[in-house]
Structures are given as C-alpha cells and as structure tokens.
Amino acid sequence: MDELRNRAILLNSRPNGYPSQSNFKIIESDIPEINPGEFIVKILWLSVDPYMRGRMSDKKSYAPSVGIGDVMVGAGVGKIISSRNNEFEVGTIVEGRFGWQEYAISNGTNARKISISEKDSSQALGVLGMPGLTAYFGLFNLGKPKPNDTVVISAASGAVGSVVGQLAKLTGCKVVGIVGSDIKASYITKELNFDNAINYKEQNVNQELQNICPSGIDIYFDNVGGETLETVLENLAFRARIIVCGQISQYNLYDDEIAHGITNFRNILTNQVTVEGFIVSRFSADFPQAFEYLENLFSEGKLKAKEDIITNLENVPTALLRVLTGENFGKQIVKISENN
C-alpha cells in the first residue's frame, strides 16, 4: 500500500470560544503495513457533530479529551480496501470511529458493517447511525411519550431533533420544533409534519410556547440548553420529562465566560419534573432493535433525513463551525473527496 498517502487532521490547540482553523493542523503520512486482524478503510463520509467541541476541551466530560497532536475523533463511513481480517472483506462498507482522516486502520472492534447501499451509506452517520439512535432512546426510554403528549424539541431540524420529532409524530404526539431560521421552520412543518415551529431568532419563544402549548409541555428534548431551556422551564406540564441530550448554546464559551444561569430550577420541584441527561452508549445492548426499527421506517419512506454535505477533508473544521453556529441545515457530513 506504499503508493497510498493518508491525510489527517490533528488537534493543534484548544479553542477559547468557537474553534477556528488554527486549532487544527493537517498532516500527511504513509499508511503503514497492516497486521493480522486489521484492515484499511478508505473513508467516504465523515460525520460532524456538536459533541466534538467537547472533545477539543480539556474540561472533564463523559469521554476523554483529544490530546494535542492527536487525530480528531469522529465517526465515518468507508470502504475496506485491504484486509487481513476474515470478518471484514475488501469491498465491505463499514461505519466506525475512524477519526478525521482519509484512511483508517481498524481491527474491527469499533466498526460495524452496514446493510445500506453504498450510495445511501452516509445515512449510517445520521438517521441510521448515532444521531438516530440518540433520538430513539432519548425519546422512548427517557421521554416515555404517549399519544397527545406535547413534545418540544430544540435544534429541531438537526440530525437528532428531526428524528425525535418524526418518531414523536408517529407516536401520536403534538410536536413543536424550535429552530433558528424560517427555512428550517418551514422544513420541519411542511416536510417532516411537525405541528408547529418557532424561530427563536425572530420570535418570542415564551409567548409562542404559551400560545401553542396551553396545557404545558410534557416532553422537552433539549439539544441546546441556556436561555431556551430556561424558557421551556416556564411552560412545563405537571410531571414533564426533560431529556438533556445536548447543551450546544453553552459549548463555545470563552475561558472567562460563565454559562447561562438557569434561574427557574424551582419549577422542576413545583411541576414534579424529571430531568435526565444521557449519552446514547448507555443503551448499547438495545442498539440492534433500534437500528432495525429505524432502517425499516427509513426504507418505507416514513422517516426523512436531510443532509448538509461539504466536500474535502480540509473542510471538516469549517463544517464543525457550521454545526456549532447552526449554519448547517440537516445532518452535517463531509464527503472526503469529489470522486468518492
């Protein structure tokens, strides 16, 4: 394989506030010979997700930080081009935590074969991957939705939020999405069948929630935290459930900046609310059933997914910034090369 060169993006420094290009460094290297049990994946698609901001920080979190000089972590989908592992043959499409690079060597531990066609294989990073599973387990296992429950979702047109809303609609819930543009608002109501959308940049979220949810919110699927969370806490139904999946509004603070303070925590008491933070890996034992459920819905056309695709490895940092600022529209994917 010595004709092949790999390019990878390393973490070069830790960001203060939003990340910038200078926090990353691109390097080129030979791809080493593989050992027995290993295989080489040519990466086709990289996933770009909000949690990556957390990995760039050295603050304590649920997963270790990326070290300075290490390849940035992340999931990708690729094709096996060389293999010394009988379980993973050349030509197989796999999804795994391959990092921000063009080629990855794996022993199969963190890779899964996917049954989706190569053309649609990027979906294994979105609706048919971790974001889809996150939506599924957060909504069903923690939210415990019933028909007619009012479900509010922030970052509602995103990779997770859009699936949460569609699954809640299929359960018979009333679904309200909070988004950051009129185009996204129109997308979730017209294409995804949400009942209502609120554009938090243009509308008074509190007023809209009061109007749209007169009996209060039964389930809040929180991807953003901060002010939106505080506003939702003013509009909860008795025994509401809050699923804390992301807090993206608080991910890009400057070192001397304090996170938004939630001043109405007391409503958790008065409304007897359950708030639960979760990381999808907790439910790994049940991933197979969830994948099957989501794949069936998707193949029947009952679960729609929008992708926002940028091309070229060097654009992954730009794609991350898009996700963190909400500029992306749909699941952010980087297509590694034009001629995938």
Place this chain on the structure above:
Amino acid sequence: MDELRNRAILLNSRPNGYPSQSNFKIIESDIPEINPGEFIVKILWLSVDPYMRGRMSDKKSYAPSVGIGDVMVGAGVGKIISSRNNEFEVGTIVEGRFGWQEYAISNGTNARKISISEKDSSQALGVLGMPGLTAYFGLFNLGKPKPNDTVVISAASGAVGSVVGQLAKLTGCKVVGIVGSDIKASYITKELNFDNAINYKEQNVNQELQNICPSGIDIYFDNVGGETLETVLENLAFRARIIVCGQISQYNLYDDEIAHGITNFRNILTNQVTVEGFIVSRFSADFPQAFEYLENLFSEGKLKAKEDIITNLENVPTALLRVLTGENFGKQIVKISENN
C-alpha cells in the same frame, strides 16, 4: 359549645422577601354548631414547614395559594372534643390539615387517627408524618439507594433531611449532611450517625465535598437549591440522582430579585444525571406501608427525631420565620397552649 372561642391566624398580605408579622392577622370568633358528620378538634400541636412560604405567594405552584383573609394552611395534631361522626369519637387524637388555629371543624376527609400516644403525638407532624414520608419516598422511590452509595443531604438536621440521612445509613450508604451551624453538624454526626457534616456557613462546601466524596456523589437530596445545588453539581458521580424536595434558599426573594442561576446544568448531561422534583402526595397509595415502616423504626429507637417547640398560637409566624432562616434546630412545632 358556645362557651368556646376560636383564635385563628389569617393571611393579611403577601410578603416581599421574608414574611413578617404584618403579613398575618389574628382573629377571634365563636365556634359554630357542627353538622352531622362533623367533629371539633382542639389543636394541640401545629406543624411549621418551609412550603408554607409558597402558599403565602400568589405565584403558580403545585398547590393553590392561601387567599388574603383566609386562615393560613398547615397540618396539626389535636384531640376531638365534640363529634357528630361515628368514625371519629370524642377523645381521639387526629392529625390533619387543620390550619393555623386553636380549634378546627372537620368532616374527617383530611384527618387521620394516629396510634401514637398523646404525649408523643407531635411526632405525627414530623418523623411520623409528612416530613418522614417525604424522606422515605424521596430517598427510596427516586434516589434508589444502594449500600455504599454516597448520599449528600442539604438542610440535613431538618425534619426531612434528618430522616433521609438515617434511612440512608440503615441502607448502608455513606451519608454527608450539609447544615448551617456547628451544633447541627455535631448533632447529625454524633446523634444521628451521619458519616460527615459540612457547615456551609463556615466551610468551603466545594472543597469539603471533594475531600469527603472523592468518587463523587451518587444521591443528592436537595432541600435548599441555589448555590449549594450548584456546588453539588460540580461533584456528582456518573449517573447520580438528584431529588428535588425543596429549594428553601430561593423561597424568600424580593419581588425584584432574581433567583440564583444554575450555571453548570451541563453536568447533568455529562454525568448522565437524573433530577426529579416531587411532592409526597404523589405516593399516597403507598402511605400505609411507609407509616408502618417508620413507626416501627421509631418505636425500636432506630429513628431519632428532634423537635424545636415554641408555645402559643401567636408565635406561629415567628416559628415560620425561624424555619425559613434556618434558626430552628429540629422539626419546628408550635404547642398551641401551655396547658396542652
């Protein structure tokens, strides 16, 4: 009964900040003739609890506010002195929501006969009443304690906190109490067998929690909210449970004062924490078993209770202020007259 006159305390105005005497008015009236099914209770003991501050406010809460001019709500224990109800005979000791007054008329709906001796009957307002039940259901149903779990309790020498800690010790947990004086600290460690105490007025709570709970806090039983809650959120174990029982630090805000903002809500996500607010009435179907459990422990001397008793109806407002400022030491009770 026309020789008997009743005295009652009415809500006279709504407080701004801490309540004061001027928010209350004492009135005297005749006790009316009772109807069939009713009985008259001579109140012996009144319970004084933090939630009463919420009833004085007209902000939305889980229970309706007391109206201006209405008798203040609250639980009491008394003796039936006249009865037209066959289920409740003269001489019976009952506990019920009788309000801040010397005599109450009841039809039995909100009264329960208690089996404790008249001498100990005030315990039906504390360890063997709502505070005890609140501790029991909060700890067991929401906290789900296991042996060796680290349990932290705020307002730990109070009516609820002291029971939570003793039940957690009986479960085999490591128990840490946060209190507001050295005397209370000494009480919970020496008399109640808590493993550690922190005096939040004298010690650095964050530093102490780091030292005492190096593997993090598994269960936080929150009676106070505010800064203490925020500090605890910095010291949680993976998959911790936070039981939101009270937020007393936030009950006495001035009208133009904003509650303490919780800036580290994100830790709920990263530690996959469950936060649950509850009101004990949710568990009413299971009250009989809980009463039996607590009464047995109490009679075996395995559950201790400290009372802080003030005498005379006119001192109920003072007693409430004591509870709201943490001046009380043990369950706050008002003995209605010297010659009870």
